[in-house]
Amino acid sequence: MKIFRPFLFIFFTTTLVAQEVQLDSVTQLDEVIVLEDAVPKKATGITASSIVGPSTFEKFNPVDIASAINQISGVYILSGALNTNRITIRGVGARTPFGTDKLRLYFNGIPVTNGTGSSTIEAFDFENLGAVEVIKGPKGTTFGGNLGGAVLLNTLPSETNLTRISNSFTIGSYNMLKDNLSFSHQEKNFNLRLSYNHLETDGFRQNNGLTRDGVLLNTNFNLNAKSELGILINYIDFRAHIPSSLNQTDFSENPRLAAANWLAARGFEDNKYTLTGLYHNWQITDKFKNTTSIFYTYLDHYEPRPFNILDEITNGYGFRSLFEGNWGTFNYSFGGELYKDEYEWSTYRNLFRDNDGDGSLQGNQLSQNKEFRTQLNLFGTLMYPFTEDFSVQLGLGFNQTDYDFRDLFNTGDENTSAERNFDPILLPSVGLQYQFEKGQLYANASRGFSNPSLEETLTPDGIINPDIAQETGMSYELGGQWRPIGRKLSLGLALYHMNINNLLVAQRVGEDQFIGRNAGETRHQGLELDAKYILRLSETLVLSPYLSYTLNDHSFVDFVDEDNDFSGNPLTGVPKHRVSSGLTVHHTNGFRLNLTHQFVDEIPLTDANTLRSESFNVFHAKLNYRSQLGDHFSLGLNVGINNLFNTNYAQSVLINAVGFGGSLPRYFYPGNGRNYYGGLRLGYSL
Template sequence: MKGFLSPLFLLLAIFFGFSQEVQQDSITQLDEIILLEDVVPKRAVGITASSTLGPTTFEKFNPIDIASAINQVSGVYILSGALNTNRITIRGVGARTPFGTNKLRLYFNGIPVTDGAGSSTIEAFDFENLGSMEVIKGPKATAYGANLGGAIMLDTKLPFEDETRLSNSFTIGSFGMVKDNLSFQHSDDKLELGFSYNHFKTDGYRQNNNFERDGFLLTSKIRLGEKSSLGLLVNHIDYTAQIPSSINQTDFDEDPTRAAGNWLAAQGFEANKYTLLGLSYSQEFTENLKNTTSIFYTYLDHYEPRPFNILDEFTNGFGLRTQFEGGNFLGGDYVLGAELYKDEYHWGTFQNLFADNNGNGSLQGDRLSMNLEFRTQLNLFSTYTYPLTDKLHAQVGLGLNSTSFDYRDLFNTRDGNTSAERDFDAILLPNLGIQYQLATGSLYANVSRGFSNPSLEQTLTPDGLINPEIEQEKGVNLELGGAFTLFQKSLSLDFTLYRMTINDLFVEERVGEDQFIGRNAGETRHQGLELDIKYALKLCEAVVLSPYLSYTLNDHSFVDFVDEDNDFSGNPLTGVPKHRISSGLDVRHSNGLRFNLTHQFVDEIPLRDDNSLNSESFNVFHAKLAYQTSLSNRVSLGLNAGINNLFDTNYAQSVLINASSFGGAAPRYFYPGNGRNVYGGVTLGYQL
């Protein structure tokens, strides 16, 4: 907890000082309501609690730094090893995943973009195109999968009503960063249309760290009549990213810009082409019944030369989601729906002959494997919300998940062939919540059941055979929370206390540089406190000062975890910091000038299950100055400049747990965060 208490005490002192000042003279000082955050349409059903972020939060950060924005939400932590290597954890769920994000569901404009193996890729979307992000923590998101981690809903920017606008945002920065986003938006009585093209490149902070991406996004909504509409979504990203990988303690301390030696020698990289196509139809049948149905297709082409082999894969995904919403049914409101996702995953590996390529990096050799997987997930869901009194509401939900895998080994024959199928038993996922409305806010309580599927690869033995003993992780979540607005809505306070017990904990053991085996190994207990405070103080007619703080307490531990001869029961959960703070200060002037100072504290993280090694805690500060003005009735201008990692802190932005040593090399636990870096940008808008 080194360095934790001083920033916390300082920020609490600021909050208490401001609160006392308002209590003394709230009427004379705050004679109008000051908005603390953008008003974001809520996707969570009924009284389901969620956290939202909007453009006001996004604009505090570098336009490539989606991780810092997500980390503003208490209980949510994204470990970002690189722009293309992100792992989102919610309440500690997903922290033991070696790479990538799983155990939650991700949605983009209401369309599920989590693949058949349960993996989600946040980097498939351009940060500058986002208008809002909503997070449902824990498995209470019945209508969004009831995964143990929860659900994240991303939505694109909405056009201004009855306006046509062309804008361009251009940003340059340290490490050769250049980013451009050109967008067009139109709205009238019949049509909403948005199109954006983005280009981004950077040399990166570390060796072997270049990144280049091009992409476009098309959104449209056609009003077919007063009660129906048709929507189209096309998102395409094409990027190539070099991979510096994780480094050991010595390299991290001496020179964090180094890449791992084997990845540097192989000049490892990944090349991705990702496309999402979605078509949605909404129909209002009556005042109390409407339906939205979406069909969608995803395509991912991925090529990744690694030191140990070359992975070549592509995935075709297909799906449908339909949701009926009704009101005034036996005095309450209901939601019924279904979500079906099927994909075909083709993958193979080849020898990497980089050692024989005269220092020119990776060279593809003979094929080592060829595989095909068919993966299917079906979610059925329903919720019913009923007002017990004017102030007390209850909500019941029930979900059902059915998952199956069909794995085909197309390379080995006869006895060496490892083709197999695995169908998990259908699992019921009940949910019960209540909410009580107070004069200044509300209190709620919830109990829900959730689950997480292992991927098919995680169910394989070292010999490549299906292990029928592997079960889904299952957990029960209990939580109590509240949301309040005080002092003429200038102060908002949200808190949540929760406790979740997860059985059949899925753990992965690394048995090779690219080989993991999985098994169920006991039980974990996730409990904690999440606290969010925002305050707005009007210093004068023109200036508003807004401090804010999000605090997360993670008291997570292994309840029952025996690994062969080692008993880790009672140890803190690996990969999770006990304390985390995201805080900051906004200063806004009515002339369009805005200054943001943001701070993140992350406590030490246990790196091994036996708790023999921890990462170091750290504090990181970012600052940004922005100015927005109108040059004429039709032309707007925005300028901004920022500094990330203000004090040039050497910190681990992501870590690997239980890292192994191969070939006598030291274990590689750390992904360094970028050193101090600067950026600046200009945005021009023209209203047609």
């Protein structure tokens, strides 16, 4: 804690001094507030959520979505590489070996989490996003009731009655090049946004290159005064080489190395991902409306690894329908979401050791499998305002999950085909909100769940695990937001407590082999604080310090692993303290300087707490300039430095790592060293 105390002091000292500076008029105050985003909330009713928008995105490199989302207290993205991200919310998901699970991810209201609960945020281009909204914990009844919560990605809206072409071009260290070309058009009954993006980089480490191309189309048609039809298409094609994790010695001495076996195999992943959605908004009456979407997702994934080659295809499809209305003083919502996918995967021998140093070579087939997965979510909420200031909201969700596994490789007694249908689960919630002159208080109690991942539902022999159960838990939260000094100072505080039963544990028993089981109970409790101050130093200069602090007091309540009792130990994979802070300096001539800082406390790497990662501070800086060139053209310039002090730090970790064949266990994914970037943005409007 001592390391980041200076930043707490700077923030609060600046805030206290700034309170003595008065604005001359309301008009001047409105000029200051442009530093904040007015992003519409998607969470239903009085459900609390956190939102970051364009003003936050502009503080970072346009490929660094992790740093932007990490500005939200309670949310932490561990990023092993641009294609390897793990989102944890209040410690939920920290034990997942790779990727993101135990939450629901939505893109423009369409669910994009697959049938076993895995989400891939890197399938979306950062520069196409207009907002990221996070519902922490299971209180978001209309978004699935998962223990981790929900992450809602929303695209940039089209500007009213405007046709615009813009191009954003960025170059940087490690031969990084990124381009985003977009066209938008909006008129009375029609709007369209089309963008193409390209990214290539060699990466900081060996075997770390990435090439990605993508297209996004989002268009709406007004069929009549009460009906709107929309089409959404997102396509991403990328190849990313995989340096994998490092052991302690390599991480400390040369973090640019790749793991030796992944380097020898030249391991990579090749992905072609498509999301298509058709949605309809219908204002049925003045007090009743419906939004319905049907969607299809396709993923073609090919990944040569040192231990085998994985070839997989996923076809997902479904629908979501949400009704919202009011009856007298009651506000209500209800609806349902059905997601089905067909996941087919095969593995092959990787003969890279016999390929004369040319990397991976596909050999004989080892397995062929197919799994049909179905998730049904039903939900409803009812909100009643007892007074103008005090409201209550009741919610109830229902989930039914089924897996049907087919072994297409083995025959006879060796065939392992089986079904695994989980018991239906009810997910109630209750929320209270009290509004007062300068803010609001809220309280919530809700039940949530998490489904086992694919690795947890199957044994290493490819057999359905009949004993695995869903995680369940109760979450309690108390919080509030205040603006005690007009609109200059904003404060947010949340306290939460959540017990999770039937903890899902994926124990690694081989390089690509896990055993999933339920191993006890964890307690997640903590405090989240967000503060921001907007200070007008002069008629032309505005200064805004901000701070986001997370306290994680997470532990195993009951966790016995064979002969080892880990009960009472801190939860593996979660830092106890985390701080995101920064300072924005904005001048009316178009210049904006952003200084950002992140502190991450040490992280327990083993359940026994015998090894921890080192805490770290990392600093970034970015200078932006924007100008309007006449009536039609606009210009934007930016330059930035990431990791100002060239800190060697672990941007992601792998918990309970195991060394195989006499090698040391590999726990660490190094963050990039000091690196630079600069960009040019040109726009033309009609």
